[in-house]
Amino acid sequence: MKRLKAVIAYDGSVFSGFARQRRAGIMSVTEAIESVLKNIGIDDTIIGAGRTDKGVHASGQVISFKALTQIKTDKIRSLLNQKLYPHIYIKNLQEVPLDFHPRFDAKARGYRYIFGSQFINPFISKYISQEKFGDTMRIQEALKLFVGVHHFGYFKKQGSPTKSDVREILSARIYPHKIFSQTYQVIYLEGRGFLRSQVRLMVGIILAYSRGEVRLEDITLQLEGQKRVFSCPVSPNGLYLCRVVY
Numbered sequence: 001m002k003r004l005k006a007v008i009a010y011d012g013s014v015f016s017g018f019a020r021q022r023r024a025g026i027m028s029v030t031e032a033i034e035s036v037l038k039n040i041g042i043d044d045t046i047i048g049a050g051r052t053d054k055g056v057h058a059s060g061q062v063i064s065f066k067a068l069t070q071i072k073t074d075k076i077r078s079l080l081n082q083k084l085y086p087h088i089y090i091k092n093l094q095e096v097p098l099d100f101h102p103r104f105d106a107k108a109r110g111y112r113y114i115f116g117s118q119f120i121n122p123f124i125s126k127y128i129s130q131e132k133f134g135d136t137m138r139i140q141e142a143l144k145l146f147v148g149v150h151h152f153g154y155f156k157k158q159g160s161p162t163k164s165d166v167r168e169i170l171s172a173r174i175y176p177h178k179i180f181s182q183t184y185q186v187i188y189l190e191g192r193g194f195l196r197s198q199v200r201l202m203v204g205i206i207l208a209y210s211r212g213e214v215r216l217e218d219i220t221l222q223l224e225g226q227k228r229v230f231s232c233p234v235s236p237n238g239l240y241l242c243r244v245v246y
Contacts, residue, residue, distance in 0.1 A: 003100055004073065005064045006080075007092040008033075012057040012236065013126040014087050019051045029088065033063070036083040040076065042067045049102040049244040050109055053197065055236030057127065060091075060110070062102045062244045102244070108170055108190055110243030111199045113234065114177065116184040128184055129238030134210035136174055136185060142206040142219060143172040143187070151225035155202055156195035165225070168192045190243070200233035207234065 016026040033046055042065065049062040067076070077093040084090070115129040133139065146169045153165035171190040176183050187203055205222065208214045208230050218229040 001066055001068050001098070002095050003064055003066050003098045004076070005062065005094055005096040005100060005102065006077075006090050008061050008063060008088060008090055009059045010057065010061065010088040011086070011126075012052060012055050015054070017052060017054045017056070018048055018058075018061070029058075029061075032084065032088060033080070036080055037065065039083070040071065040079050041069055042076070047102055049106050050194070050241055051196075052239075052241055053236055055126075056239045056241070058241040059112075060242045060244060062106070064096065064100055064102050066098075105246055106244050108192055108243075108245040109194065109241065110171075110188065110190040110245070111194070112240045112242045113187040113189075113199065113203050114179075114184055114238040114240070115187075115203075115234070116182065118182065121180055121182070124179065126237055128179070129235040131207055131234055131238075132211060133185070133207045134212065136210070138210040139174050139185075139187070139206055142209045142216065143174060145216065145219050145223065146172050146189075146202060150223045152195050152198055152223075153225050154222045154228040154231065155198045155205075157197040157201075160196040162195060165195060167194060167198070190245075197233055199239060200236065201231065203234045204232045205230040208232070 010029050015029050018029045020030045021028050030046055044065045046063045046065045052058055073093055073095060077090050080090045115131040117132055120128050120130050149168045151165055152167050169191045174185055174187050177186045189199055205219055214230050221227045222229045
């Protein structure tokens with residue numbers, strides 16, 4: 001028996017999310033991978049570093065599973081990619097200690113949100129979000145408020161119970177990125193953990209500030225858990241789980 005750790009990328013637009021679904025006919029990333037694993041003689045439940053919602057992508061998700069097999073690790077990776085590509089790609093596969101846990105052992109997770117105000121090339125419209133926004137200096141100004149330990153109870157999807165809504169943001173920045181000769185904006189957020197829909201709600205209020213719809217004081221009130229000022233999440237199209245730190 002061995003435990004394998006994989007770094008994977010996937011196209012969230014073709015799945016119902018990362019986590020297993022209880023409704024028939026709806027395929028999740030987890031179910032797609034487990035189905036192929038079973039076909040090659042590996043029958044185990046995969047564990048992920050984080051759960052992404054429907055439409056959210058990943059370029060650096062980490063999963064692990066146990067394998068009672070004589071098949072070499074490189075061959076397992078090759079077999080998985082033959083069946084899962086192009087919607088899921090196994091970037092790296094390696095053996096790790098049996099007690100490795102991709103979620104609980106993670107020290108930080110990083111997300112990128114890619115967006116632009118212009119009409120998006122239809123070939124990439126599922127992977128970049130069209131969002132109205134103002135001055136990027138105002139976006140950076142708002143991002144600074146989120147760095148540190150805060151109460152994110154008003155930055156999570158309603159009906160998502162958690163033991164604690166306190167989370168720590170380690171890094172928050174915005175930078176330009178060119179794709180197909182068009183310049184888009186990327187917001188990068190890294191934290192020790194995130195609540196459900198937290199990143200999309202954070203970006204939503206940040207862009208609202210850039211448009212002059214809310215004040216910095218309003219963001220602070222919401223971060224302190226005193227008042228819900230803005231609760232419109234941005235589209236999942238441009239969101240990527242891009243990094244997990246161990």
